[in-house]
Every structure is written in structure tokens, then in C-alpha cells.
Amino acid sequence: MTIEVEVREVAQRARVASRTLALATRAQKDATLQAMAEAMLARAEEILAANAEDVARAEADGTPANIIDRLRLTTDRLEGMAQGLRDVAGLADPVGEVVRGSVLANGLELRQVRVPFGVVGMIYEARPNVTADAAGICLKSGNAVLLRGSSSARSSNAAIVTVLRDAVAASGLDADIVQLVPGDTHDSVKALMRARGDVDVLIPRGGAGLIQSVVNESTVPVIETGVGNCHVYVDRSADLDKALAIVLNAKTHRTSVCNAAESLLVHADVADVFLPRVVAALQAEGVTLHGDDAFGAFDGVEPATDDDWEREYLPLDLAARVVPDLDEALDHIRRWSSQHTDAIVTEDQGAARRFVAEVDSAAVLVNASTRFTDGGEFGFGAEIGISTQKLHARGPMGLPEMTSTKYVVIGDGHIR
Amino acid sequence: MTIEVEVREVAQRARVASRTLALATRAQKDATLQAMAEAMLARAEEILAANAEDVARAEADGTPANIIDRLRLTTDRLEGMAQGLRDVAGLADPVGEVVRGSVLANGLELRQVRVPFGVVGMIYEARPNVTADAAGICLKSGNAVLLRGSSSARSSNAAIVTVLRDAVAASGLDADIVQLVPGDTHDSVKALMRARGDVDVLIPRGGAGLIQSVVNESTVPVIETGVGNCHVYVDRSADLDKALAIVLNAKTHRTSVCNAAESLLVHADVADVFLPRVVAALQAEGVTLHGDDAFGAFDGVEPATDDDWEREYLPLDLAARVVPDLDEALDHIRRWSSQHTDAIVTEDQGAARRFVAEVDSAAVLVNASTRFTDGGEFGFGAEIGISTQKLHARGPMGLPEMTSTKYVVIGDGHIR
Numbered sequence: 001m002t003i004e005v006e007v008r009e010v011a012q013r014a015r016v017a018s019r020t021l022a023l024a025t026r027a028q029k030d031a032t033l034q035a036m037a038e039a040m041l042a043r044a045e046e047i048l049a050a051n052a053e054d055v056a057r058a059e060a061d062g063t064p065a066n067i068i069d070r071l072r073l074t075t076d077r078l079e080g081m082a083q084g085l086r087d088v089a090g091l092a093d094p095v096g097e098v099v100r101g102s103v104l105a106n107g108l109e110l111r112q113v114r115v116p117f118g119v120v121g122m123i124y125e126a127r128p129n130v131t132a133d134a135a136g137i138c139l140k141s142g143n144a145v146l147l148r149g150s151s152s153a154r155s156s157n158a159a160i161v162t163v164l165r166d167a168v169a170a171s172g173l174d175a176d177i178v179q180l181v182p183g184d185t186h187d188s189v190k191a192l193m194r195a196r197g198d199v200d201v202l203i204p205r206g207g208a209g210l211i212q213s214v215v216n217e218s219t220v221p222v223i224e225t226g227v228g229n230c231h232v233y234v235d236r237s238a239d240l241d242k243a244l245a246i247v248l249n250a251k252t253h254r255t256s257v258c259n260a261a262e263s264l265l266v267h268a269d270v271a272d273v274f275l276p277r278v279v280a281a282l283q284a285e286g287v288t289l290h291g292d293d294a295f296g297a298f299d300g301v302e303p304a305t306d307d308d309w310e311r312e313y314l315p316l317d318l319a320a321r322v323v324p325d326l327d328e329a330l331d332h333i334r335r336w337s338s339q340h341t342d343a344i345v346t347e348d349q350g351a352a353r354r355f356v357a358e359v360d361s362a363a364v365l366v367n368a369s370t371r372f373t374d375g376g377e378f379g380f381g382a383e384i385g386i387s388t389q390k391l392h393a394r395g396p397m398g399l400p401e402m403t404s405t406k407y408v409v410i411g412d413g414h415i416r
Numbered sequence: 417m418t419i420e421v422e423v424r425e426v427a428q429r430a431r432v433a434s435r436t437l438a439l440a441t442r443a444q445k446d447a448t449l450q451a452m453a454e455a456m457l458a459r460a461e462e463i464l465a466a467n468a469e470d471v472a473r474a475e476a477d478g479t480p481a482n483i484i485d486r487l488r489l490t491t492d493r494l495e496g497m498a499q500g501l502r503d504v505a506g507l508a509d510p511v512g513e514v515v516r517g518s519v520l521a522n523g524l525e526l527r528q529v530r531v532p533f534g535v536v537g538m539i540y541e542a543r544p545n546v547t548a549d550a551a552g553i554c555l556k557s558g559n560a561v562l563l564r565g566s567s568s569a570r571s572s573n574a575a576i577v578t579v580l581r582d583a584v585a586a587s588g589l590d591a592d593i594v595q596l597v598p599g600d601t602h603d604s605v606k607a608l609m610r611a612r613g614d615v616d617v618l619i620p621r622g623g624a625g626l627i628q629s630v631v632n633e634s635t636v637p638v639i640e641t642g643v644g645n646c647h648v649y650v651d652r653s654a655d656l657d658k659a660l661a662i663v664l665n666a667k668t669h670r671t672s673v674c675n676a677a678e679s680l681l682v683h684a685d686v687a688d689v690f691l692p693r694v695v696a697a698l699q700a701e702g703v704t705l706h707g708d709d710a711f712g713a714f715d716g717v718e719p720a721t722d723d724d725w726e727r728e729y730l731p732l733d734l735a736a737r738v739v740p741d742l743d744e745a746l747d748h749i750r751r752w753s754s755q756h757t758d759a760i761v762t763e764d765q766g767a768a769r770r771f772v773a774e775v776d777s778a779a780v781l782v783n784a785s786t787r788f789t790d791g792g793e794f795g796f797g798a799e800i801g802i803s804t805q806k807l808h809a810r811g812p813m814g815l816p817e818m819t820s821t822k823y824v825v826i827g828d829g830h831i832r
Contacts, residue, residue: 019774022773022776023773023774102795104793104794104795105795108784108788110794110795112811115776117806117807118776118806196631200806200807201806201807215612215635216635219631219632221637221805221806221807223807239829241829242828242829245829245831246829246830246831248831249831249832250831253831253832352826356824357438357439358435358439360438360531360534360822361822362822362823363822363823363824363825364822364823364824364825365824365825365826365827366824366825366826366827367826367827367828367829367830368524368825368826368827368829368830368831369830369831369832371831371832372524372825372827372830372832373823373825377520377832378520378526378823379518379520379521379526389637390533390534390616390617390637390820391533391616391617391637391639391807391808391820392807392808394820394821394822394823395528395821395822395823396823404806404807404810405810405811406776406777406778406779406780406810406811407778407779407780407789407794407810407811407812408772408779408780408781408782409779409780409781409782409784409788409789410768410781410782410783410784411781411782411783411784411788412658412783413655413657413658413661413662413783413784414662414783414784414785414788415661415662415664415665415666415669415784415785415787416665416669416785416787416788416793
């Protein structure tokens with residue numbers, strides 16, 4: 001059997017399972033999520049042993065320490081994954097929500113109702129916690145999920161999925177609502193991307209390379225996530241204390257996340273006062289600046305190229321530039337932003353209003369750190385990723401974003 | 417200059433124009449729509465002369481009469497197109513609508529706000545009225561539009577776009593918010609489908625072949641529209657008078673439309689009574705039935721094959737089958753429906769409830785004709801097409817479906 005046929009078969013089993021899941025009550029789904037959480041902890045040893053195999057293999061391959069850290073599971077991390085599943089159980093069920101409804105002039109009752117997509121494919125990199133997170137969010141939103149993690153985490157993912165499937169089956173739902181995609185070569189990812197009709201939506205989570213390849217090769221509709229070249233623009237009328245705190249927080253609060261700042265723009269009128277403060281504060285936190293001429297006047301600042309304006313560094317690097325006015329800041333953001341999150345620091349209502357209107361990004365912030373673009377911070381309770389595309393969902397995606405809708409029309413013999 | 421470069425340049429001009437359009441007030445947009453409507457009528461002769469060229473060319477090519485009828489413009493049809501533009505002016509502006517908003521626990525103000533996509537590509541067949549309709553809907557929803565009609569309507573489309581662009585420019589907006597895609601070979605369609613980054617969304621409208629080719633070849637996100645293999649299922653507990661009226665209306669009220677019925681399923685318990693009535697009534701309206709054995713017992717009914725269960729006939733043909741129970745009806749629909757619109761006729765609440773829950777189509781109707789799946793009937797005021805996909809929009813698409821959203825977050829120096 002070729003890998004394509006194998007992947008199609010797995011997807012078709014998911015489709016069949018998705019039909020019963022779509023009809024499951026919230027109570028059934030929540031009980032299943034609680035059982036999944038309990039099983040993760042009850043069978044922690046089994047999962048940790050499998051994870052130790054992945055870690056040993058990664059170490060033998062000379063994998064960098066920060067990647068191994070992302071791969072490694074601990075009792076604490078398993079507890080976090082279990083708590084994530086319980087948290088999802090506590091969230092409202094999006095399925096069946098009436099998005100809009102009315103009685104038409106002719107007496108027809110019209111309702112637009114949330115329904116699951118059906119079968120969701122997840123393609124993701126190193127972190128095995130995504131396996132449990134995605135299974136939980138998909139289950140609650142009524143979707144069967146096909147999980148394709150990185151081959152470096154294959155033992156961990158297989159163990160987690162085994163535990164979750166057992167818990168699903170024991171709860172009386174079809175275990176095939178949670179499945180691993182067979183194979184661990186690129187061919188199996190490719191087969192998943194071509195399973196149009198059998199898979200309703202693909203969500204890639206990971207680096208820019210992974211996401212680009214899925215977007216380009218997939219015939220299944222994709223929700224693009226996550227690459228964040230996020231900007232902080234410090235306006236001429238900014239409160240510079242707030243600006244300093246926001247820039248530091250946005251860059252250094254947590255690195256390697258998509259909502260961290262990667263570029264700093266400063267209005268020329270405040271450069272003389274602000275640059276010495278911000279450069280010193282950032283360098284004290286270990287940040288390497290890649291700057292224009294104005295920033296380049298400071299020790300330790302490297303010269304910036306177009307590549308710096310474009311990059312999502314992730315580690316402690318920051319591109320930095322002085323702009324003559326708001327127009328130039330907007331032009332810079334228009335040209336280089338990945339349209340994830342961009343922030344202005346200003347006390348000027350007119351500047352804030354223009355920035356909000358003209359910056360075409362998933363999230364536009366005024367006087368707040370870019371780090372706030374997050375499903376948890378926004379109060380969604382769970383997040384499957386942050387969409388940077390305009391179709392379907394934009395910004396942090398919670399449970400409602402994991403659904404489609406259908407129109408239900410009730411008449412009494414109505415004809416046109 | 418290659419066609420690819422030409423198309424990219426047109427799209428990039430559309431992007432620039434879309435930025436000013438996104439900031440236009442409703443008053444500006446409505447005044448422009450009124451000016452477009454007036455210009456269509458004031459310059460009717462010019463448009464009709466161009467249309468006469470298309471019609472003459474089609475006649476010389478031996479094009480079938482029904483296609484020529486769709487191509488032909490008349491003073492009445494122009495008046496209808498102008499009225500369509502005025503109607504769109506009367507609709508609420510979706511841009512800026514706050515979809516949800518709250519103040520977070522930390523005091524951050526969060527709003528999710530509707531914003532235009534940016535640049536929309538329309539690929540459509542014969543009817544030149546789509547040119548004006550699409551331009552109007554895109555303008556009101558803040559999107560620049562790239563129009564790619566069929567080459568058979570090229571003179572008409574060019575004349576309409578010239579008139580509309582002049583009206584847009586005279587109203588003070590950038591004429592490049594309405595543009596024809598250059599070239600009239602498949603290469604130019606292909607270039608549009610590959611203009612990812614420059615074009616935000618593609619909407620194909622037309623036959624199954626057109627839509628499939630766009631879905632398969634496009635790297636630009638696509639909203640799939642319109643193929644409708646719509647079913648009417650007459651349940652054992654149906655009121656057979658209502659059922660007869662609904663079947664006749666669904667099939668014969670208007671043919672060649674995607675919400676016309678293409679398949680009829682009848683519960684075995686009512687077949688003896690209902691089949692003679694429905695067959696006679698349909699045949700009296702000129703419908704050719706393609707039936708299973710039960711329907712085949714009637715004169716003039718042709719035997720149905722799998723191809724009949726699958727097809728969207730559009731003309732006066734109908735596939736027809738007797739099913740032993742609701743389960744088999746649901747199975748048939750699951751296997752063959754194009755997931756556009758499916759209807760049940762029943763007086764049984766339990767059967768209605770199951771049908772609504774288990775049929776996974778954009779619209780599911782109870783005791784009403786499939787012909788009601790329509791933006792106008794649903795009260796949307798304008799419709800750019802009917803989406804049969806699950807991502808972003810499903811069912812009739814009005815103005816809100818032509819937008820994306822962004823999150824606006826206002827703080828006062830907030831950091832994490």
C-alpha cells in the first residue's frame with residue numbers, strides 16, 4: 001500500500017468518526033476531555049519513557065540544546081498538558097451556536113448555526129505538547145484530527161496518541177477522532193496536503209519554512225499561522241517611560257514566540273532622548289541591535305540590511321531604525337511587516353487613530369506590548385495558533401474559529 | 417512584458433488603490449455607487465454597442481441560443497444592473513463593524529473589527545451583469561477588484577469597466593479599484609491564480625469545470641462557489657401536497673441556477689401514492705426523469721446511473737429514487753450531494769431534527785423549496801455567490817462575507 005493510499009484511508013476513517021463526534025453532546029465531549037487528562041497522568045511513565053527515546057536520539061544526532069529543551073517532557077509539562085485538556089472541557093461548546101437568526105418576511109425561519117469542519121490536519125514541529133492541545137481543541141469543536149508532528153518527536157507523539165485514543169474509546173466515542181498520520185517522511189506530509197475532499201482544513205504550526213511549504217503545496221485549504229515580524233513604533237508624542245517598558249517587554253519577555261517584537265521604529269523628534277535609554281536597556285538584557293545610522297552611532301550596534309528589516313529573528317536580536325514621521329513608519333510597516341502584530345506607543349489620539357486604521361495586521365496595538373496577541377491573553381481559553389491570513393480567521397484562533405456554519409431554514413410548504 | 421508581469425502590475429495598482437478605499441467613508445462609497453449607476457444608464461448606448469459585437473461574434477461562432485441569451489444586454493438588463501448598484505449603496509457598510517469587544521481583566525480594551533480583504537479577483541463566465549455586480553459589492557466592502565470575465569463577453573466587460581472606472585474617478589476615488597485582468601487567454605487566468613501576495617482572495621463563478629480548475633491551480637486562497645447537486649427528500653410522513661409543490665418549484669421555477677433541485681428521493685411508504693402524482697406533474701412541466709426501478713415503471717422515465725446521482729443537470733432533468741428509510745436517504749445525500757442545499761419534506765419533528773443535524777450542507781431546509789438558498793431571499797440585499805466550502809464563508813455570501821477582521825487592542829503602557 002502506498003503512503004498516499006494509507007493517508008487517504010486514515011482520513012476516511014477520521015471522516016466516519018467525525019460524523020458521530022459532530023452529534024456528540026457537550027457533556028459527552030467534556031467527559032471525554034476529562035478522561036483524556038486523567039489518562040495522560042495515569043500513564044505518565046509510558047509517555048516519559050517514549051519521550052526519553054526521542055531525547056536520546058536527538059542528543060545522539062547533535063541537536064542543539066534549545067531544540068532538545070522543547071522536545072523534552074517532564075512530569076510538570078505532562079501536568080500542564082492535562083490541565084490544558086481540562087481547561088478546554090470548561091470552555092463553551094461552539095457547535096450549535098446560532099450565529100444569526102431571523103424570521104423572513106414570508107415566514108421562513110432562518111438560522112446560521114456553527115458546525116464542525118469535519119476533519120482537521122495539523123502539521124507541527126518539535127513540541128509534543130501540541131499533540132494533546134490540538135487533540136483537545138479539535139475534539140471540543142467537533143472535529144476529528146490527523147496529527148503530523150515532527151519525526152524527532154515520533155515516539156512521544158505515538159505514546160500520547162495511544163493514551164488519548166484509549167481514553168476516547170473508553171468514553172464511548174470513536175477512537176479514530178484522534179489519529180497519527182502514518183509515515184514520517186515528507187511523502188506522508190505531502191499525501192496529507194493532497195487529500196482534498198478527505199481533509200477539510202490544514203493548520204501548519206512551526207517555522208516559516210514549514211508554513212511556506214504547506215501553503216504552496218497544499219490543495220487542502222490551509223490556515224496560515226504564526227510568522228511574526230512584529231513592530232513597535234515609538235511616536236514623537238510617546239510617553240517614553242511607557243515606550244521603554246513596552247519595547248523591553250515585547251522583545252525580552254519571552255523569545256522564540258511569534259508575538260515577540262523584531263523591529264523597533266523611533267520618531268526622529270524623540271531619538272536624541274530615547275535612543276541612549278533604549279539601547280542601554282536592551283543591551284543590558286543581552287539584546288543585539290541591528291540598526292540604521294542613528295542607532296549605529298552606539299557601541300555594539302550592528303548595521304542593518306534589508307534582511308534585518310524582513311526577518312523574524314526569534315532570539316535576542318532586534319532591528320532598529322529612526323523614521324522622520326508617522327508616514328514613514330507606516331510605509332516601513334507596510335513593506336516589511338508579516339501582518340501579525342504591530343504596536344504604536346503614543347499619547348496623540350490622531351496618531352493612534354491613523355495607525356489603527358492604516359496598519360493592515362491581524363492585531364494592531366496602542367500603548368501595549370506585542371506579547372498580548374495571544375488566545376489566552378484575549379480570553380479565548382485555548383488557542384490552536386495565530387492566523388496571519390485574512391480568510392476565515394485572523395489573529396488568535398479559539399474554539400469558534402475551528403468551526404464552519406450552515407444555514408437551517410424551516411418552512412411549512414414554502415415555494416418561490 | 418509577459419502576461420504574468422502584466423497581471424502582477426495590475427494587482428499591485430489595485431493594492432495601492434485599495435488602501436485609499438479602505439479608509440473611505442460610507443458616504444463616499446455610496447455616492448460613488450450612485451454615480452456608477454447613473455453612468456451605466458447615461459452611457460447605455462456605448463455598452464450596448466460593445467455587447468452587440470460580442471453577440472455577433474458568438475452568433476458567428478455558432479454559440480447555442482441559451483448562452484447567447486445570457487450574454488445579451490438590453491436596456492432592461494442595464495437598468496437592472498444600475499438598480500443593483502443603487503441597492504448596494506443602500507446596504508449597511510460592513511467595514512468597521514465591531515464583531516466583538518470587551519475590556520480584559522488587566523484593563524486592555526479589545527475589539528475585533530471588520531476590515532476589507534484588500535484585493536479580490538473574480539473569475540466568471542458569460543453573464544456581463546456580474547461585472548457591475550461584483551464591482552459594486554467589492555467597492556462597498558472596501559475591496560479593489562480584478563475582473564476576469566469570459567473572452568466571449570470581452571467587449572461588453574471592457575465597456576462596462578470603462579464606464580465604471582470613469583464614474584469612480586469622477587467621484588474622487590482611485591479608478592484602479594475596478595480593473596479588468598489583461599489578456600484573454602488561459603495564461604492570464606493562470607497568472608491571476610498565481611499572484612499570491614498581490615491578490616488576497618479569488619472567487620470563481622461559473623460551471624463545475626471552471627471552479628475545479630481554479631481550486632486545483634490557484635495558490636491564492638479561493639472561495640469555492642456554486643455547484644449545486646441539490647436534493648429533495650420526501651419523507652414517509654410528508655404532506656404530499658406540500659411535497660409536490662416543493663419538488664415542482666425546486667426543479668422548474670428556474671433552471672440553470674445552482675439552487676435548483678437535481679435529485680428527488682421518496683420514502684418507500686409513500687411511493688405508491690406519490691410517484692404517479694409527481695411523475696405526471698413533472699413530465700407535464702417538461703422534466704425528463706432519470707429514475708431507479710420504481711420510477712422506471714413509468715413511461716418516459718430513463719434509467720438512472722451513478723452519473724445521474726452525481727450530476728448537476730441545470731436543464732429540466734431530475735434524478736429520482738425510492739429509498740427504504742431516512743437512513744438510506746441520508747446515506748444517499750452523504751455520498752452524492754455537492755453540499756450546497758438539501759431539503760426534507762416531513763411533518764415528523766424527529767425526522768426533521770435528524771435531517772438538519774446529519775446533512776452536512778451549506779443550507780439544510782425543512783418543508784421549503786431549495787430555491788430559497790439565495791442572498792436576496794435570505795435578506796442579505798446583495799450576493800457575490802454561494803460558497804460551498806467550509807472555510808471563511810458557507811452559503812450565500814453578502815457584504816460581511818467579503819471582509820476579514822483585525823484585532824484592535826488599546827492600552828496605557830500595558831506589559832506582560
